Amino acid sequence: xxxxxxxxxxxxxxxxxxxxxxxxxxxGVDIRVAAGRVTALVGPNGAGKSxxxxxxxxxxxxxxxxxxxxxxxxxxxxxxxxxxxxMPQAPRFPDNLxxxxxxxxxxxxxxxxxPADVELLDWFGESGALERPVRxxxxxxxxxxxxxxxxxxxxxxxxxxxxxxxxxxxxSGILKDKIRRVRDAGATVLLSSHLMAELEELAEDLVFLVxxxxxxxxxxxxxxxxTGESGLERAMxxxxxxxxx
Amino acid sequence: xxxxxxxxxxxxxxxxxxxxxxxxxxxxxxxxxxxFRFGGEGARVVLSLLNVVLLFVPLVSVVFGTMYVYSxxxxxxxxxxxxxxxxxLFAGLYLGLALPLAGAFLAGVGVPFLIHARPEAGLWGxxxxxxxxxxxxxxxxxxxxxxxxILFDDRAKGLGSAILIWLGCAVLYDxxxxxxxxxxRDYPLERPVLALTLLNPIDLGRVxxxxxxxxxxxxxxxxxxxxxxxxxxVGRITVLAALVIQAIVPLLLAGRVFRRKDF
Numbered sequence: 001x002x003x004x005x006x007x008x009x010x011x012x013x014x015x016x017x018x019x020x021x022x023x024x025x026x027x028g029v030d031i032r033v034a035a036g037r038v039t040a041l042v043g044p045n046g047a048g049k050s051x052x053x054x055x056x057x058x059x060x061x062x063x064x065x066x067x068x069x070x071x072x073x074x075x076x077x078x079x080x081x082x083x084x085x086x087m088p089q090a091p092r093f094p095d096n097l098x099x100x101x102x103x104x105x106x107x108x109x110x111x112x113x114x115p116a117d118v119e120l121l122d123w124f125g126e127s128g129a130l131e132r133p134v135r136x137x138x139x140x141x142x143x144x145x146x147x148x149x150x151x152x153x154x155x156x157x158x159x160x161x162x163x164x165x166x167x168x169x170x171x172s173g174i175l176k177d178k179i180r181r182v183r184d185a186g187a188t189v190l191l192s193s194h195l196m197a198e199l200e201e202l203a204e205d206l207v208f209l210v211x212x213x214x215x216x217x218x219x220x221x222x223x224x225x226x227t228g229e230s231g232l233e234r235a236m237x238x239x240x241x242x243x244x245x
Numbered sequence: 246x247x248x249x250x251x252x253x254x255x256x257x258x259x260x261x262x263x264x265x266x267x268x269x270x271x272x273x274x275x276x277x278x279x280x281f282r283f284g285g286e287g288a289r290v291v292l293s294l295l296n297v298v299l300l301f302v303p304l305v306s307v308v309f310g311t312m313y314v315y316s317x318x319x320x321x322x323x324x325x326x327x328x329x330x331x332x333x334l335f336a337g338l339y340l341g342l343a344l345p346l347a348g349a350f351l352a353g354v355g356v357p358f359l360i361h362a363r364p365e366a367g368l369w370g371x372x373x374x375x376x377x378x379x380x381x382x383x384x385x386x387x388x389x390x391x392x393x394x395i396l397f398d399d400r401a402k403g404l405g406s407a408i409l410i411w412l413g414c415a416v417l418y419d420x421x422x423x424x425x426x427x428x429x430r431d432y433p434l435e436r437p438v439l440a441l442t443l444l445n446p447i448d449l450g451r452v453x454x455x456x457x458x459x460x461x462x463x464x465x466x467x468x469x470x471x472x473x474x475x476x477x478x479v480g481r482i483t484v485l486a487a488l489v490i491q492a493i494v495p496l497l498l499a500g501r502v503f504r505r506k507d508f
Contacts, residue, residue, distance in 0.1 A: 058326070086326040096259045
C-alpha cells in the first residue's frame with residue numbers, strides 16, 4: 001500500500017466565476033469534491049474544465065467565489081500547493097535537461113521532502129530514459145515522466161488532466177492501477193478525461209460541466225439512475241439534450 | 246530567494262546547453278578572432294566589433310529570449326503549480342535566460358582578446374566599455390523579450406513585436422531622428438535630440454563607446470551633442486544609468502504582468 005504524506009483534503013468550489021473577456025469560462029460553480037475518492041471532471045470542449053483545474057492550482061485567478069482545500073480557503077498564498085500533485089495535459093519539459101534533472105529540480109523546489117514515492121519514477125527510468133535529454137523522448141515516455149512527477153511527492157490531492165493520453169494500453173493500465181492504489185491509501189483524485197470507459201473504471205463521483213455551469217455533480221451511479229441509461233456516454237448525451245437539469 | 250536560486254540552477258543548465266547559445270558564442274569568438282588575425286591591433290578590433298555588438302547582441306537577445314520564454318510556457322505552468330511564489334519564480338526565469346546569454350557574449354568576445362591582445366595603452370578602457378555595453382544591451386533586450394512573451398499569448402504576435410522593436414531601435418530610430426533634424430533645422434534641437442537618444446538603448450550603447458574613444462565629435466550628431474552637453478564622465482554616468490533603467494523598467498513591468506497573469 002502506498003502511504004500518502006499529507007492528509008487527503010476535500011475540495012470545495014464556492015460560487016466560482018471567471019470571465020476571459022467576453023467569454024464566461026466558469027459561471028457560478030459550486031462543487032464539493034469528496035476526500036479519498038476519485039472524482040471525474042467531464043464536459044464538452046470549452047466547458048470550463050481546464051479553467052476549473054487551473055483555478056485550483058492557482059494558475060488562474062477567479063473573478064468571484066472561493067476554493068476551500070480541507071476547509072481552508074486557498075487565498076493567494078502558495079504554501080497549500082505542497083499538498084497537490086499535478087499532471088498537466090501535453091506537458092513540455094526543458095529540452096536540454098535529462099529526466100533525472102527535471103525530477104531533481106522539482107524535488108529541490110519542494111525542499112527535497114523525503115521519502116518520495118519513486119514507483120512510477122522507476123517505471124519511467126526502466127529503459128534508461130532518466131539519463132536522456134527530454135527532447136529525445138517519445139510523447140508516451142514524456143507522459144510517464146509527467147505521471148512520475150505528479151505522484152512523486154505523495155500528494156494528498158492529485159489533479160490529473162487526461163492522464164492516459166498518449167500512453168500505450170499497458171502503460172495506461174499501470175497508471176490506472178497506481179491511481180486506484182493512492183486512492184485506497186486515502187488520496188483525493190480529481191481526474192479529467194474524454195475516455196468514458198476509463199472514467200467508468202476509475203471514478204466514483206462525477207462532475208459534468210457545460211458552458212461553465214454544473215449540469216450534474218454526484219455519484220456516478222446517480223447519473224445513470226437519473227437518466228435511465230447504463231452507459232456513461234449515453235447518460236451524458238441525455239443530460240446534454242435535456243438542457244438545464 | 247531560495248526558490249530563485251534553485252530555478253536558476255536548472256535554467257542555467259538548460260539554456261547553456263542549447264545549441265543556439267553555443268552557436269552564438271562560437272560566432273562571436275570566430276569573428277573576434279578573425280578581426281585580430283586580419284586587423285592586428287586590439288583597439289581597432291574593438292572599434293570593428295562596435296557595430297556587431299550594437300546590432301547583433303540585441304537581436305539575438307530579444308529573438309532568442311522571446312522564443313525561449315514561449316517554449317518554456319508549459320513547464321512554467323508546471324512550476325507554478327508547485328509550492329513556489331510567482332515572484333521568485335519570475336526572477337529565476339529571467340536570470341536563467343539573461344545570465345547564459347551574457348556569459349556567451351563575454352566569453353565569445355573576451356577570450357580572443359585574452360589570447361591575442363598585447364598590453365597597449367588605450368585598449369583596456371575601450372574594451373571594458375564594449376563589454377559593458379554588450380552586457381547591458383543583453384539585459385535590456387532579454388527583459389524586453391520576457392515582457393513581450395508574457396504579455397502576448399500568441400507566439401507570432403510576441404515574436405513579431407520583438408523583431409519590430411529591434412528593427413525600430415537598430416534602424417528606424419536614427420532615421421527618424423535625422424528626419425526630425427532636417428524638418429526642424431531652424432530650431433535649436435540639442436535638447437530634444439538628447440532626450441530621444443536617451444530612449445534608445447542601441448543609441449546609448451553607441452554613445453557610451455564614442456565617449457570612451459574620444460571621437461564623439463567625429464561620429465555623428467548625437468555623440469557630439471552628448472560630449473558638448475555632459476562632458477565625458479558625466480555623460481558616461483548618464484548613459485549607464487539610462488541603460489540600467491531600460492533594463493529595469495521592462496523587467497518590472499514583465500514581473501507585474503507575470504504575477505497577475507492567468508495561465
